[in-house]
Amino acid sequence: MVRRTTIGDVAKQAGVGKVTVSYVLNGRARERGISAATSQKIIDTAKSMNYTPNVVGQMLATQKTNTIAVVFQGVDYFASTSSFIPEVLRGVCEEGVVQGVDVMLHTKAAESMEADANYLASGRVDGALILRDAGDPLIKELKERRFPIVSFFSRPEEPGIPYVDTDNYSGGRLAAQHLLSLGHRRFAVIAGSELSVDATDRKNGFLNTVRAAGLEIPTGNVIKMFAPLNEPERLKRLMAGPDRPTALFVWSDDVAFQCITLVHQMGLSVPKDVSIVGFDSTPACDRVSPPLTSVRQPITTMARNATRMLTEVMRGRTPDLEQIVFPPQLDVRASTAPYSNLPTQ
């Protein structure tokens, strides 16, 4: 990199003080009573010298970086095959452009929570969008340090933290209602981490709705599974049993895709032998076979809202809403069908 022209160079060239250059280039000429002639001269000089202000200098002086960080649970979040991540990032980036903030990816292999907190609060970013489990200590720590954060796709345990989320409980209920109305009576739930309030809400929404219909789901039919599938055996055993469920509610599309594959491997048919409902309803649902019925959350919109909310918090305004909770919708595709007790022919 060659040495860049500084504000001082421009000032010298234009024959004014660098203060004046600063005011003019920041559009505060009128307010400071800088004459039109001087303004023009400065603008011309700056242009001819190809001057662009050094952003780091500005950051230090203004104590603002105009940058936000996106913090996921970990780097393996990027390993998912659904388009959840890209859609989140698209929303963040789009709104970031609107709000004039840059987006930084924070995926440090967090040796410690302290390290993460120090990193974020070290002045490099003005705020952070956080996708972490509800009780994550990082959230609490940052709140104590008064560092601006917005939790998204996760309703935090800690009170007083702004967040953007889907009504996951209703999402679980939608899935249950759909499967019940198709005549299903034996269910299994593939649940996510019990640390995630969101995954838990989905599960509970489903379970309670089924119970309200007078049915029971044996505890053995509630299985915890992540992508990449940790222990497919439990699901396999369950699906091989005599009273195997005829319908599965899976906490995420990504895991649902893998369940389809697994069920197919067992020689069962979806949806003839078993109906499957996923969660997220990303475009990938249309590409799998059979296309996956899934509870949709408006990922990009949610990400945009979270970003806007964060910029408001950063600017010291209390946002209009401290929480935004989106209602989910059910996208019915081909992976669910009416219950039939006819065996696969």
Added chain:
Amino acid sequence: MVRRTTIGDVAKQAGVGKVTVSYVLNGRARERGISAATSQKIIDTAKSMNYTPNVVGQMLATQKTNTIAVVFQGVDYFASTSSFIPEVLRGVCEEGVVQGVDVMLHTKAAESMEADANYLASGRVDGALILRDAGDPLIKELKERRFPIVSFFSRPEEPGIPYVDTDNYSGGRLAAQHLLSLGHRRFAVIAGSELSVDATDRKNGFLNTVRAAGLEIPTGNVIKMFAPLNEPERLKRLMAGPDRPTALFVWSDDVAFQCITLVHQMGLSVPKDVSIVGFDSTPACDRVSPPLTSVRQPITTMARNATRMLTEVMRGRTPDLEQIVFPPQLDVRASTAPYSNLPTQ
């Protein structure tokens, strides 16, 4: 945000000059002949005051941000349903952690190339990974400004620019050889942008290999298509014709997925009526039906290499290799089958 403790606060508390604090905390105590006692006192004081250096101050003083930007063609890159983007980002982030650099997403709605260049060269990042068409003026401009860049997943037109890419021509050849060996004789190529050297290489590798086998591909059978599919009609018309191709080579998985859907919609079967080969071989290939045969490039590895290369360029070292070109591999899945002239039953 509360006012944070500065290096001056620590110095005062410890009863030393702030210079001393700086040296000690940067591990240069020995080198500067600071006594062990003083060192320890400073370290203890810093810890007890919860001091973490202000990164922006460090950036300004050292003239280094230890941050790199990732620049895609545009924000719509994030709209793809294959896991290309997350895998790229995973590679970049993983290697970023190793190299100690932060990762910034640059997706400004580039009003002008100048604006992009100014943004990147404004001192906020030390270098950039660029995924742009070969002839993109941004690449040329940044090179002229001596701004450190590495092009990845694209072989730039401009000479002297380090890049990491796949041997796309060979990739096209692999696809052709596979389909030829299956007995196919009538092909179509779904090509990407003619501005992309990479997409063009893939196409040419395929076409030339087919020609070398003594076969011709009518120009009408080479169709340009992006995701989301711009004009599916041409492909539809082609597939409805009497001499419809029995094998398709598609420049990207994402578009290939959509081709499968489209072909299915026409009532044709994959691979019985038509074999399809994609490019990238992302994990999503296993989830679609039929699983997509695809030319694999090691996306995450490539991203990691590009990142490491960029940090070397940033640090003024000429990297060991100015270009890294990975050999592609063919992952045969179920979307390709031997040619048969039996109609679908």
Added chain:
DNA sequence: GTTCATTAGTGAACCGGTTCACTAGATTTC
């Protein structure tokens, strides 16, 4: 012909660090 207001612009401090050149005292060398 003072006083007051306006216009046009600047000096110096500040943001929070890093680093070079230098010093004061203690010890070693010859």
Added chain:
DNA sequence: GAAATCTAGTGAACCGGTTCACTAATGAAC
């Protein structure tokens, strides 16, 4: 015992901007 070296540490400049408080010159008011 004077010079040289070593030890432990610091002052001041610098990175590139922003902003407050102030000034000097001009014109208007009474």
